[in-house]
Amino acid sequence: MKKQSFLQGSLLLTISAVFAKLCGAMFKLPLxxxxxxxxMGYFSCAYGLFLPIYAVLVTGLSTAVAKPVADFIGKxxxxxxxKIRRTARFLCLFMGLAGMTGALLSAKAFTIRTAGTMEAFxxxxxxxxxxxxxxxxxxxxxxxxxxxxxxxxxxxxxxxAVIKLTAGLLFCHFFLNTDISFLNRYTPxxxxxxxxxxxxxxxxxxxxxxxxxxxxxxxxxxxxHEIPPSSGxxxxxxxxxxxxxxxxxxxxxLTSLTDLFTxxxxxxxxxxxxxxxxxxxxxxxKEIPAEQAxxxxxxxxxxxxxxxxxxxxxxxxxxxxSVLPCTAQAWSSGNHQQASRYARQVxxxxxxxxxxxxxxxxxxxxxxxAFLFAGRTAxxxxxxxxxxxxSFGLICLCLAFPIFSxxxxxxREDLPVKxxxxxxxxxxxxxxxxxxxxxxxxxxxxxxxCYFLILMLSLICLKKELGQSIAIAKPLFFQFWxxxxxxxxxxxxxxxxxxxxxxxxxxxxxxxxxxxxxxxVLLLTCRNDLKExxxxxxxx
Numbered sequence: 228m229k230k231q232s233f234l235q236g237s238l239l240l241t242i243s244a245v246f247a248k249l250c251g252a253m254f255k256l257p258l259x260x261x262x263x264x265x266x267m268g269y270f271s272c273a274y275g276l277f278l279p280i281y282a283v284l285v286t287g288l289s290t291a292v293a294k295p296v297a298d299f300i301g302k303x304x305x306x307x308x309x310k311i312r313r314t315a316r317f318l319c320l321f322m323g324l325a326g327m328t329g330a331l332l333s334a335k336a337f338t339i340r341t342a343g344t345m346e347a348f349x350x351x352x353x354x355x356x357x358x359x360x361x362x363x364x365x366x367x368x369x370x371x372x373x374x375x376x377x378x379x380x381x382x383x384x385x386x387x388a389v390i391k392l393t394a395g396l397l398f399c400h401f402f403l404n405t406d407i408s409f410l411n412r413y414t415p416x417x418x419x420x421x422x423x424x425x426x427x428x429x430x431x432x433x434x435x436x437x438x439x440x441x442x443x444x445x446x447x448x449x450x451x452h453e454i455p456p457s458s459g460x461x462x463x464x465x466x467x468x469x470x471x472x473x474x475x476x477x478x479x480x481l482t483s484l485t486d487l488f489t490x491x492x493x494x495x496x497x498x499x500x501x502x503x504x505x506x507x508x509x510x511x512x513k514e515i516p517a518e519q520a521x522x523x524x525x526x527x528x529x530x531x532x533x534x535x536x537x538x539x540x541x542x543x544x545x546x547x548x549s550v551l552p553c554t555a556q557a558w559s560s561g562n563h564q565q566a567s568r569y570a571r572q573v574x575x576x577x578x579x580x581x582x583x584x585x586x587x588x589x590x591x592x593x594x595x596x597a598f599l600f601a602g603r604t605a606x607x608x609x610x611x612x613x614x615x616x617x618s619f620g621l622i623c624l625c626l627a628f629p630i631f632s633x634x635x636x637x638x639r640e641d642l643p644v645k646x647x648x649x650x651x652x653x654x655x656x657x658x659x660x661x662x663x664x665x666x667x668x669x670x671x672x673x674x675x676x677c678y679f680l681i682l683m684l685s686l687i688c689l690k691k692e693l694g695q696s697i698a699i700a701k702p703l704f705f706q707f708w709x710x711x712x713x714x715x716x717x718x719x720x721x722x723x724x725x726x727x728x729x730x731x732x733x734x735x736x737x738x739x740x741x742x743x744x745x746x747x748v749l750l751l752t753c754r755n756d757l758k759e760x761x762x763x764x765x766x767x
Contacts, residue, residue, distance in 0.1 A: 240545035243381035248538055250388035254395050255534050256599060258423055261399055264606050265519045266416030268526030272338065272487070273350035273424045280326070280358055287473025288319060288365035289372060289380075290635060291465045293552050294472075296373025297636075301556035310455035311465075312370040316363075318462055323362030330355040340488070346414055349421035353428055360431035367438035375552050379438060387434035395426025471640035481647070482674045483533065485654050490528070490670060493662045494521040508666040510612065512605040524609055528667045531596055531603075531610035536617045539584045543577045543625040547632040554636035563693070566637060570689065571697045573629040578699075581625030582706045583745045586714035589618035591737065594721050598734045613667035620675030623682040630685040639692055646684040650677045709748035717741035 259267055292315050299307040334355065338348045364383065371379040402410065403419030410418045456464075497505040502517055509524045550573040557565040588595060592615040596607045631643040654677035661669025690696065720737035728736070 239377045239381045240384075240549055241542055243384045244542045244545045247384050247388035248541055250392040251534075252538075252599065254392045255530065257396055258399060259530050259600060259603060259606065261396075261403060262416055262419050262423070264515070264523035264526045264530070264603075264609075266420050266526070267530035267606075268522030269347040269350050269417055269420035270423055271526050271529035272347040273354045273420065274427070274529075280330075280361065287469055288315075288362065289369035290472040290551065290632075291315075291469030292366055292369025293373040294468050294555055294635060294640075295461075295464055296370055297375070297552035297555035298559045300374060301559040307455045308370075308373065310458075311461055312366060314458045314461040315366045315369070315465060318465060319362040319366050323359035326358040326362065327355050330358055346417040347420065349410060349413060349417055350424045353421050353424040355428075357428040357431045360428070360435045364431065364435040364438060367435070367442070373552050373555075375556070377549060379441060382441075383434040383437050386437045387430040389430075390433040391427050391430035393426075394429045395423045398422030398426045468635070468640055471644045472635055481651055482654055482677055483529070485651065485658060486525075486529075486670050486674075489655070489658045490662060490667075491521050491525050493658075494524055494666075497663060497666075505666075508664075510608045510666075512608065515605065523606075524667065527606040527609040528613050528670070531600055531606055532613040532617060532667065532671070535588065535595055535599065535614055536621055539581055539621055540625050540628065543580055544628050546573050546576055547629040549573075550629055551632040551636045554633055558637045564695075566633075567693050567695055567697055570629075570633050570693065571699055573633070574626060574697065574699050575702050577625050577629055578703050578706045579749075581622050582703070582710040583713045583741075585618045585622035585625075586707075586710035587717050587738070587741060588621065589615055590714035590718040591721055591734070592618070594730070594734045594737070597730055601731070609667070613671045616668050616671035617674060620671070620678040623675070623678035627678060627682045627685050630682075630689050633689060634685070634692065637692055639688070642688045642692075643685075646681055646688065650681045650684070653677050653680055705749065705752040708752070709745045712748055713741045713745035716744045 258270070262270060292311060295311050296308040299305070299311070331352070334351045335345075335348060338345060338351050368380045368383065371377070399419045399422040402422035402425075403415050405418075407418070410421065413421075455461075494505065494509075497508070498517060498520055502520075505511070505520065506513065509520075511520060511524060515523050550569050554566045554569045557563075557569065593607070593611050596611055596614065600607055634640070634642045654673050657673030657676055658670060661673055663669075665672070717737045717740070720740050721733055724733040724736055727733075
């Protein structure tokens with residue numbers, strides 16, 4: 228199999244992620260229109276459980292497979308790499324079945340604890356088979372990523388996105404408008420959320436099925452002649468990498484899970500003590516009934532604010548996924564200087580995307596939501612402040628993810644977990660303090676503080692482990708400067724042009740001018756760095 232360079236793999240995964248996010252937007256926008264804020268609350272309850280499981284299994288398990296495969300390939304031990312995949316398949320089949328069974332047994336208790344109503348139970352139940360498919364998919368993706376071949380991962384992601392879009396919306400519409408016997412005691416919003424999650428589960432199965440079919444037609448590479456380690460040793464190795472890698476992959480989802488367990492409880496207490504103050508702090512329309520208010524605010528925050536927030540990290544995470552096997556191979560072969568160059572490359576590339584995006588989201592939060600969710604006025608009013616205060620955390624999170632991958636690649640899988648512990652404690656403490664006073668904006672501020680702490684600790688650890696500077700201060704400074712000018716341009720254009728053009732045209736024109744300003748700043752301030760970065764030999 229032809230090995231792909233870091234930039235080739237990053238480009239391929241980024242294109243796949245862009246396609247997946249476009250499909251995701253095409254899924255979430257009509258889904259919000261179909262379900263409304265209340266139905267999205269039920270959907271988000273199940274999806275809030277699905278996302279951390281997906282992160283642990285697909286990201287954590289694929290890393291656990293990719294890291295040792297890359298190490299063995301770097302040492303020309305292909306037979307050992309193949310033994311890792313065979314052993315991981317059996318291990319993950321067992322884990323997937325156990326996880327699916329555990330989720331089925333605990334679905335009712337989880338629903339009551341998080342949503343406070345059984346209306347979200349069908350959606351939570353529909354999510355459980357996805358655990359098995361995620362486990363099986365993770366092994367195949369991790370093996371090919373360890374070979375520095377990102378094509379299977381990219382295509383399987385695209386397959387998942389298409390099936391989620393089509394099946395999710397079709398099932399949602401069908402169950403929303405059809406009174407199925409086993410769901411007849413649930414509201415239409417509950418039935419629609421069940422159908423949407425069922426489509427998501429089907430998409431995970433389709434992604435795995437593509438990889439299975441691909442394996443049947445792929446010509447096997449020639450194997451080396453060393454004796455592979457025993458299955459017991461491989462299982463111990465997989466768990467040693469998987470546990471910290473999986474916990475590190477939870478960095479985004481732990482904050483959402485923390486919100487899931489704290490926000491709706493806090494909202495219920497606020498409603499019980501003073502409904503008028505809650506409606507004011509949440510910027511909630513008086514037309515929303517009090518019995519639906521908690522689910523509506525939470526659903527608006529997760530369905531709008533967090534959906535937009537997750538768009539950028541999902542793209543930059545592809546850079547982190549691509550840099551791990553390349554760095555692992557360089558580190559295992561003793562080329563530490565090359566590993567440091569990979570670290571600098573991935574952080575500069577991440578900053579090029581994340582910094583202007585974060586600044587732009589801060590400046591145009593209302594415009595972005597109005598562009599993406601036109602007609603959902605009540606949901607936008609509730610979600611806009613939450614999105615605005617998530618923008619700083621977005622930049623920190625995007626830069627932290629590749630650092631986690633770099634630490635895992637050089638054999639320090641334990642460090643991301645150690646970094647996350649104090650950060651999550653900060654998130655929980657700030658949630659308890661800020662949400663009762665600032666509603667969803669309080670949750671957003673606590674999330675940004677959490678990610679800022681993670682980024683600072685990660686940078687300190689990476690520099691210490693590499694033993695040399697990666698020289699990113701200058702390019703990141705100019706990226707921040709360009710991002711601020713970019714955001715200012717976008718805000719100024721949007722504010723002025725709204726008097727002359729429709730909202731969506733104004734938004735697109737503002738983004739176009741902002742991108743032009745950002746590119747001009749980069750060309751004027753760090754042209755030499757960019758030229759050197761794109762033309763150096765080690766990228767090929």
